[in-house]
Amino acid sequence: MPRLYLSPEILESAxxxxxxxxxxxxxxxxxxxxxxxxxxxxxAFNGFGREWECALTTVESEGKARARGVVLKERxxxxxxxxxxxxxxxxxxxxxxxxxLQKGTELGVMEFWPFDAERSVSKIGFDEDxxxxxxxxxxRWRRIVEGAxxxxxxxxxxxxxxxxxxxxxxxxxxxxxxxxxxxxxxxTISLREALKRDPIEWDDEAPPRVMLLVGxxxxxxxxxxxxxxxxGAESVGLxxxxxxxxxxxxVAAAILGWEAGDx
Numbered sequence: 001m002p003r004l005y006l007s008p009e010i011l012e013s014a015x016x017x018x019x020x021x022x023x024x025x026x027x028x029x030x031x032x033x034x035x036x037x038x039x040x041x042x043x044a045f046n047g048f049g050r051e052w053e054c055a056l057t058t059v060e061s062e063g064k065a066r067a068r069g070v071v072l073k074e075r076x077x078x079x080x081x082x083x084x085x086x087x088x089x090x091x092x093x094x095x096x097x098x099x100x101l102q103k104g105t106e107l108g109v110m111e112f113w114p115f116d117a118e119r120s121v122s123k124i125g126f127d128e129d130x131x132x133x134x135x136x137x138x139x140r141w142r143r144i145v146e147g148a149x150x151x152x153x154x155x156x157x158x159x160x161x162x163x164x165x166x167x168x169x170x171x172x173x174x175x176x177x178x179x180x181x182x183x184x185x186x187x188t189i190s191l192r193e194a195l196k197r198d199p200i201e202w203d204d205e206a207p208p209r210v211m212l213l214v215g216x217x218x219x220x221x222x223x224x225x226x227x228x229x230x231x232g233a234e235s236v237g238l239x240x241x242x243x244x245x246x247x248x249x250x251v252a253a254a255i256l257g258w259e260a261g262d263x
Contacts, residue, residue: 001043001053002029002030002036003043003044003051003150004022004026004029005026005044005046005150006026008046010023011044011046014044014052014054014070017071018070019068019070020069020070020071021067021068022066022069024064027065028065030042030065031061031067032061032065036056036059037059040055040056041054042054042055042056042069043075044069045149045155047146047149047156047157048155048156048157049156050077051074051075051077052071052072052073052074052075053072053074054069054071054072055069055072056068056069057069077155081108081207081260081262082204082207082260082261082262083262084110084209085108085109085210086112086177086212087100087111087112087211087249087253088173088211088214089214089245089249090114090120091114091116091120091216092121092216092217092246093121096244096246097246098144100246101144101160102144102145102147103148104250104253105145105148105152105158106148106151107253107254107257107263108253108262108263109158109253110158110159111158111160111161112141112145112160112161113164113172113173113211114138115163115165115166115168116163116164117166117215118224119215119217119218119220120216120217120218121218135162145157145158166227166228169211169213170231170232170233171231173211173233174232176209177210177211178200178208178210178211179210179228180194180211180212180233180234180236180252181225181228181234182212182214182236182238182248182249182252183215183220183225183235184242185225185237188237189235189236189237190237191236191237191255194234202261210256212249212252212253213228214245238252
């Protein structure tokens, strides 16, 4: 059954019991792409762990797609996770961040923290119009995780934070959480060894918070590595091969999901 994210404004109307208007993107998906007709059903979710079975009531396919729907019933959702996993990703060039967001959402990541690193190729926040560009990109990234959550069957949507600096990210990642800094340095112990030496206590009732700190294409600058470890981040590696930044984030997320029992 197709799944759509409903914004708080639309959801408020939907839960009143009346017909509600779908937004342009949702109407286009159901009407133009899937060619659904009145009476057919879809699932709507609010991004916070609840979802509802809905039915289309009216459809307009000529020109710009328009559609209205009605809530039929609330659905039971299983949202339990044994780890609250965050990915702090130095913003990579091109559309690689899109890939991390999509696949990380599928793997159960709860929060994404994009940040600028010293060797980042893409310096989004460092030019004159960086603030506006960063805001536009963050809004786009949030739409990407909404779509990925709908596709993979999640009723919640990961948080995508505004682009930050390394200090802000490390401060969050080391405050009541385990911050694992992925590092290709030869002397770094493996993620497996780090988890053996200091196991994480997985808990259904109070999932531990773990942050994966992932550097840019050019790797960590020595002072970034020194500073982050001084403030509590643990340097860990993923084996003998050097992985691309977008690959490393997802491999580590999958390993932790497996260890926790979420995969």
